[in-house]
Amino acid sequence: MIQVKKLVKRFGLKTILRGLDFSVAQGEFVALLGPNGAGKTTFLRILASLSRPSLGEVRIAGHRLPHDAAQVRAKLGVVSHMPLLYPDLTAEENLQFYARMYGIDGMDARITEVLDLVGLERRRKDLVRAFSRGMQQRLAIGRAVIHNPEVMLFDEPYTGLDQDASEMLDEVLRSVAAKGRTVVMTSHDLVRAEELATRFDILSRGVITASAARADLKQTNLLSFYKQSLES
Amino acid sequence: MNKSTPSLWKATFAIVRKDLAAEFRSFELVSAMLVFSLLVIIIFNFALELDIKVREAANAGILWTTFAFAGTLGLNRSMSVEKDRGCMDGLLLAPVDRSAIYFGKALSNLAFMFIVEAIVIPMYSMLYNVNLFRIDLLVVILLGSIGYAAVGTLLAAMSVQTRMREVLLPILLFPVAIPVLLAAVKCSSGLLAGDPFSDILTPFNLLLVYDIIFIAIAFMTFDFVVEE
Numbered sequence: 001m002i003q004v005k006k007l008v009k010r011f012g013l014k015t016i017l018r019g020l021d022f023s024v025a026q027g028e029f030v031a032l033l034g035p036n037g038a039g040k041t042t043f044l045r046i047l048a049s050l051s052r053p054s055l056g057e058v059r060i061a062g063h064r065l066p067h068d069a070a071q072v073r074a075k076l077g078v079v080s081h082m083p084l085l086y087p088d089l090t091a092e093e094n095l096q097f098y099a100r101m102y103g104i105d106g107m108d109a110r111i112t113e114v115l116d117l118v119g120l121e122r123r124r125k126d127l128v129r130a131f132s133r134g135m136q137q138r139l140a141i142g143r144a145v146i147h148n149p150e151v152m153l154f155d156e157p158y159t160g161l162d163q164d165a166s167e168m169l170d171e172v173l174r175s176v177a178a179k180g181r182t183v184v185m186t187s188h189d190l191v192r193a194e195e196l197a198t199r200f201d202i203l204s205r206g207v208i209t210a211s212a213a214r215a216d217l218k219q220t221n222l223l224s225f226y227k228q229s230l231e232s
Numbered sequence: 233m234n235k236s237t238p239s240l241w242k243a244t245f246a247i248v249r250k251d252l253a254a255e256f257r258s259f260e261l262v263s264a265m266l267v268f269s270l271l272v273i274i275i276f277n278f279a280l281e282l283d284i285k286v287r288e289a290a291n292a293g294i295l296w297t298t299f300a301f302a303g304t305l306g307l308n309r310s311m312s313v314e315k316d317r318g319c320m321d322g323l324l325l326a327p328v329d330r331s332a333i334y335f336g337k338a339l340s341n342l343a344f345m346f347i348v349e350a351i352v353i354p355m356y357s358m359l360y361n362v363n364l365f366r367i368d369l370l371v372v373i374l375l376g377s378i379g380y381a382a383v384g385t386l387l388a389a390m391s392v393q394t395r396m397r398e399v400l401l402p403i404l405l406f407p408v409a410i411p412v413l414l415a416a417v418k419c420s421s422g423l424l425a426g427d428p429f430s431d432i433l434t435p436f437n438l439l440l441v442y443d444i445i446f447i448a449i450a451f452m453t454f455d456f457v458v459e460e
Contacts, residue, residue, distance in 0.1 A: 050324055052459065074237065074327035082318030084325075088254040100246035101326035103238035127257075143322070147235055 001026045001151060001182040002047065007056035009042055009206075016042045018206035019056070024199075026150075029183040031197035033190065033226055038203045040186040044155045047184065048078045061150055074102070077144035077152045077181075081159035083136040084143060087129035091120055091139050094128060095146055102147035110146065118142040118172050134165025141172050152176060154185035158192060170195070194222040202229040240335070243328040247336025251310070252343060261309045265302040265348045270355060272298045277359045291362055292420035296413055298352060299345065299373075300380065300406070306344045307384040308401050310337060311392040320392075324458060334454040338385040345377045362424065369423045372439070376416030379443040383409055386450040390457050412446070415439040 004022040008015065016039045024030050034040050045051040046058060049069040058065040060072045078084075085094050092111060099107040115121040118138040128136060137157060144152065157173070158166050166189075173196055177183050187193045193200065200222060202210040210229035217225060238246070255261055276294045280287045314320040314337075323333050353364045353373075364370075384405055391400040406413075418435035429436075 048321075048325060050321055070237065070327045070329075073325055074235075076325065078321070078325055080318060080321070082321075084318045084322035086250065086254050086313075086319060087317070088258045089250065093250075093253060097246060097250045098322070098326070100238065100249075101243055101323070101328060103236045103242070103327075105235065 001028075001061060002184070003057070003059045004047075005057040007043070007046065007058060008054045009039070009046060009051070010054045016206055017046075017053075020203075020207050022201065022208055024182055024184060026182055027180050029177050029196060029198045030185070031193035031200050032184060032186045032203055033188075033193060033200060034186075034203035035230065039206045040203050041155055043203065044078075044080075044153050044184065044186060048076060048153055049073055074147070075150045077147070077149035078155070079137075079140050079144045079152070079157050080155040081157065083128075083140040085128045085136060085139060088127065090125050090127055091115065091131075091142075092124040094139065095142060098143050098146050104147060114142040114146055117145070117175060119168070132165065133160050134162065134168060137161060137165065137169055138172055141169075141176060145176060150181060152181050152183045154183065154187075156186055156188070158187060158189050166192070190222050190226060200225065202226060204230055237327050238332075240329050240332045243326065243332035244335040244339065247323070247333065248339045248343070251336070251340035254313070255340075255344065261306055262344055262347050264309065265306045265344065266351055268305055269298050269302040269348055269352045272301060273352065273356050273359060287360065288362075288424075289421075291360060291424050292417045294360075295356060295364075295420060296376065296417050298356075299349060299377065300409070300413060302348055302352075303341075303345050303377070303380050303384060304402050304405060306348070307341055307381075307388040307405070308392075308398060310341050310344070311385075311388040312397070315392045320458070330455045330458065331451050333458070334385060334389070334450055337389070338381050338450070341385050341388075342377060342381040345381055349373060349377065366423065368429065369420060372416060372419040372423065372436070375436075375439045375443055376412060376419075379412035379416075379439065379446055380409055382443065382446040382450055383412070386446075386454060386457060389454065411442045412439065415442060 002024040004020060007017050007020040009017040020043065032040055042051065046053050047060065049065055049072050052066050061075050063071045065072055095111045095114060096107060099110060104110055115124050118141055120135065120139055131139065157169060161169060170192065199213050201208050212225055273294065280290060314323065357364045387404045387408065388401055391397045391404060394400055415435040415438040419432045419439060422432035
């Protein structure tokens with residue numbers, strides 16, 4: 001579903017990604033882990049077609065980036081630590097706006113379905129500015145799945161959430177991933193990543209330094225795998 | 233659920249509808265533009281109170297200074313709303329031609345300018361004792377506002393990505409918008425002085441041409457401006 005070969009990203013003289021290779025099969029849930037400044041967000045922004053690669057090849061669902069960016073965007077749902085929602089619109093109006101931008105027919109039925117999925121059906125007429133951070137993040141997931149994307153990208157979705165809100169988000173993430181979607185999530189929360197993902201890739205200094213499937217981690221835990229990968 | 237890529241105009245009007253809905257709920261942007269505009273015309277009114285001749289000659293200049301300053305305020309705020317909560321990324325992630333984002337934001341900005349102008353023009357007419365309700369003058373105001381919003385939206389999209397956005401937008405915008413503002417002031421002062429339309433044909437044509445040029449340039453370059 002996602003193939004990345006020898007990806008390089010430079011900002012001026014600074015090289016962030018240094019020949020990164022990465023691939024994800026359909027239905028896989030990959031947790032992309034790594035220290036601050038490793039290039040996780042930059043990498044996700046390239047996958048989301050928000051940033052152009054300096055060198056290398058990126059293919060998503062058979063489409064090349066940046067050439068087929070519009071086709072890729074139609075198949076992508078992106079959730080970052082920012083909700084990408086308008087505070088002066090209600091939950092329903094926010095979803096209506098994004099449904100129009102994705103050209104969705106039968107918008108009302110789909111909005112009800114999505115609000116049910118993220119547990120906000122009863123708050124559909126409330127302004128987003130009145131929502132807690134956790135509710136905004138759940139609605140952000142609703143926004144990202146409104147067009148039923150094949151691939152989901154989550155960039156630090158737990159940032160700023162308290163324990164209860166994080167647990168609620170866990171459930172929403174599980175139900176989103178359970179529909180056979182391909183998911184790539186960056187996170188510093190190793191416990192949550194271990195619970196949700198089927199594969200763990202460590203990104204350090206612009207390259208993937210280690211990768212392990214959940215089954216391979218039976219002998220050890222994710223924290224020691226992560227530490228070993230960074231030390232090596 | 234069926235989905236199809238929305239056309240340029242459907243996406244454009246979705247953005248305009250969203251901006252108007254958000255603004256009619258908060259009135260943050262229009263109220264700031266309006267208060268600022270009224271303060272400018274009141275200050276000029278006091279400053280030029282004793283000299284009627286200067287006042288008459290300065291009408292067009294004061295009017296366009298007011299529109300330009302208030303417009304800059306609105307342009308800055310309109311793009312900041314998109315940037316502050318990452319909503320610009322939300323727009324860029326939609327599978328639509330990115331020109332739709334430009335046209336949507338430019339039309340919203342134009343609508344906000346028109347709302348402010350619709351209130352400022354009668355106030356100005358009363359305070360300065362001049363009739364601005366003339367169809368030819370209103371056409372000039374329409375064309376001047378289109379040009380200003382067209383170039384302003386492009387530059388606001390550029391400046392909003394910097395840390396100095398509040399300062400940077402006027403620094404970038406005023407020099408670039410000078411042809412539009414000069415042509416609009418020339419046309420307006422000619423019309424207010426009672427000159428025949430043939431006398432203002434040159435600045436009027438310039439205004440039209442600059443509008444077309446600015447819209448075309450913005451249409452061609454917006455994609456590069458918003459891309460990282």
